[in-house]
Amino acid sequence: MLKLADRNLPKLDESLLTGLPPFSRLERPQIREILDQASSRRYDEGTAVFREGHDADRFFLLLDGYLRVIRTTPDGDQIIVLHISPGQLFGIAPALQRDTYPATAMTAAESIALSWPARLWSDFTASYDGFATESYKTLGQRLGQIQQTLTEMATQAVEKRVAAALLRMVNQSGRKTDTGIEIAFPVTRQNISDMTGTTLHTVSRLLSSWEKQGIVESTRKRIAVTDPHQLVLISNGNG
Amino acid sequence: MLKLADRNLPKLDESLLTGLPPFSRLERPQIREILDQASSRRYDEGTAVFREGHDADRFFLLLDGYLRVIRTTPDGDQIIVLHISPGQLFGIAPALQRDTYPATAMTAAESIALSWPARLWSDFTASYDGFATESYKTLGQRLGQIQQTLTEMATQAVEKRVAAALLRMVNQSGRKTDTGIEIAFPVTRQNISDMTGTTLHTVSRLLSSWEKQGIVESTRKRIAVTDPHQLVLISNGNG
DNA sequence: CCGCGAGTTTGAGCAAGAGCAACGTTCCGA
DNA sequence: TCGGAACGTTGCTCTTGCTCAAACTCGCGG
Numbered sequence: 001m002l003k004l005a006d007r008n009l010p011k012l013d014e015s016l017l018t019g020l021p022p023f024s025r026l027e028r029p030q031i032r033e034i035l036d037q038a039s040s041r042r043y044d045e046g047t048a049v050f051r052e053g054h055d056a057d058r059f060f061l062l063l064d065g066y067l068r069v070i071r072t073t074p075d076g077d078q079i080i081v082l083h084i085s086p087g088q089l090f091g092i093a094p095a096l097q098r099d100t101y102p103a104t105a106m107t108a109a110e111s112i113a114l115s116w117p118a119r120l121w122s123d124f125t126a127s128y129d130g131f132a133t134e135s136y137k138t139l140g141q142r143l144g145q146i147q148q149t150l151t152e153m154a155t156q157a158v159e160k161r162v163a164a165a166l167l168r169m170v171n172q173s174g175r176k177t178d179t180g181i182e183i184a185f186p187v188t189r190q191n192i193s194d195m196t197g198t199t200l201h202t203v204s205r206l207l208s209s210w211e212k213q214g215i216v217e218s219t220r221k222r223i224a225v226t227d228p229h230q231l232v233l234i235s236n237g238n239g
Numbered sequence: 240m241l242k243l244a245d246r247n248l249p250k251l252d253e254s255l256l257t258g259l260p261p262f263s264r265l266e267r268p269q270i271r272e273i274l275d276q277a278s279s280r281r282y283d284e285g286t287a288v289f290r291e292g293h294d295a296d297r298f299f300l301l302l303d304g305y306l307r308v309i310r311t312t313p314d315g316d317q318i319i320v321l322h323i324s325p326g327q328l329f330g331i332a333p334a335l336q337r338d339t340y341p342a343t344a345m346t347a348a349e350s351i352a353l354s355w356p357a358r359l360w361s362d363f364t365a366s367y368d369g370f371a372t373e374s375y376k377t378l379g380q381r382l383g384q385i386q387q388t389l390t391e392m393a394t395q396a397v398e399k400r401v402a403a404a405l406l407r408m409v410n411q412s413g414r415k416t417d418t419g420i421e422i423a424f425p426v427t428r429q430n431i432s433d434m435t436g437t438t439l440h441t442v443s444r445l446l447s448s449w450e451k452q453g454i455v456e457s458t459r460k461r462i463a464v465t466d467p468h469q470l471v472l473i474s475n476g477n478g
Numbered sequence: 479c480c481g482c483g484a485g486t487t488t489g490a491g492c493a494a495g496a497g498c499a500a501c502g503t504t505c506c507g508a
Numbered sequence: 509t510c511g512g513a514a515c516g517t518t519g520c521t522c523t524t525g526c527t528c529a530a531a532c533t534c535g536c537g538g
Binding site: 095103136140148236 | 310312313314316318320332334335336337341342372373375376378379380381382383385386387388389390392393394395435436475476
Binding site: 482486494495496500505506 | 513514527529530
């Protein structure tokens with residue numbers, strides 16, 4: 001159960017949801033209804049919102065921060081399936097008639113998420129025009145992205161996979177800085193190796209080499225791409 | 240457009256759909272309605288039902304046969320994302336608001352499929368109780384399976400991946416024979432390497448070795464597992 | 479029944495990248 | 509300000525499994 005301190009006592013503002021795809025076709029009173037049924041909670045960096053195998057009793061919307069969706073193998077290896085950005089629904093196992101979550105959601109940075117009890121999913125899809133359509137659209141995009149990652153993993157050499165992983169993070173969360181485009185959340189070499197099925201050693205060597213070539217800049221846990229075009233070339237094989 | 244010869248002129252029998260998950264809660268007249276709007280078509284082994292990138296203008300139900308869902312990379316490598324068995328919906332891109340198919344569907348054996356125009360999807364989910372629920376449940380399972388494959392690909396050595404791929408095919412389409420459990424559709428070494436991101440050479444070596452150990456039996460394009468338990472051990476690392 | 483083509487087997491060499499080890503650096507909290 | 513933990517770098521070794529090459533075999537169509 002959520003502790004009292006975790007619930008958002010001052011009323012949530014309607015502007016939180018307006019404009020987000022699942023709610024874009026709704027009027028203020030409907031958004032009000034939806035918000036009144038939501039719980040809001042803040043999560044420190046590196047904590048789990050839910051874990052693989054646990055009861056899928058709620059579904060979520062990320063308001064602020066970034067999440068990693070992670071699967072762990074029986075022998076402890078883990079891989080990052082995808083990242084979630086603000087405004088996206090996640091943990092929608094209830095929509096797929098699953099009774100447990102198929103993966104773990106970890107915060108990559110301090111985050112804030114709304115959540116609703118699983119049983120409300122069918123209410124939402126029935127009552128709110130466009131909610132189902134937009135949610136399943138998101139799901140379709142996510143499915144496509146995972147298939148994309150799968151094909152990369154199966155056919156591409158490590159260097160290309162790492163380049164592609166960086167580009168994906170930049171596209172999803174890139175912030176312009178004076179020197180390049182920075183990934184908006186902390187990323188370690190280990191994280192990148194978990195996205196690409198390699199080791200942190202190999203990732204470290206690749207980043208060092210790219211840094212020498214002026215393609216990326218990185219401090220500990222922070223990565224910026226200074227020459228995205230070059231990275232695209234690498235990810236397509238013309239390194 | 241479908242040619243006349245492809246349409247099933249004698250009325251489709253209602254028993255084709257009864258009992259299949261998406262239609263299990265429906266009465267005969269509703270099933271009649273659904274069938275009357277369907278096109279039926281037969282496909283030779285090795286032909287495409289639809290191709291990646293093409294207009295997602297229909298969705299399908301496999302009545303008989305087996306399909307491979309395939310993605311191809313820009314440089315011509317291809318990987319088999321999953322297999323479709325009789326009774327399953329496929330090509331449901333319309334349900335996910337996609338305007339093109341994200342993958343190609345090839346017949347692994349001679350097959351028969353029904354299909355409906357994409358625009359009917361929303362009619363079906365609105366009119367037929369349980370159709371949406373069951374369809375999205377299938378989708379959820381498929382998503383989970385792809386994530387599973389992705390983690391394997393990223394963390395497991397080739398031998399384990401191949402063992403796991405064989406087990407998946409056996410579980411999905413295994414037919415008991417006097418000597419073991421046979422995969423119900425033709426499978427080449429190349430096919431297996433396309434499922435596991437390796438080469439046909441490596442697969443051939445593995446199968447030869449397993450054959451010597453009495454774990455599998457294979458003729459050209461036909462594979463049977465004689466000792467599934469042993470394969471499970473291999474796929475878990477205790478080779 | 480023959481011949482061809484698609485699929486398979488096997489060998490040898492080689493390179494990508496994993497594993498291991500040791501050291502360096504940054505950050506944070508006491 | 510100091511110490512330690514977490515993260516990163518780099519060199520070396522060793523293995524996995526890919527590449528290339530060549531021969532083999534099954535099964536089908538003519």
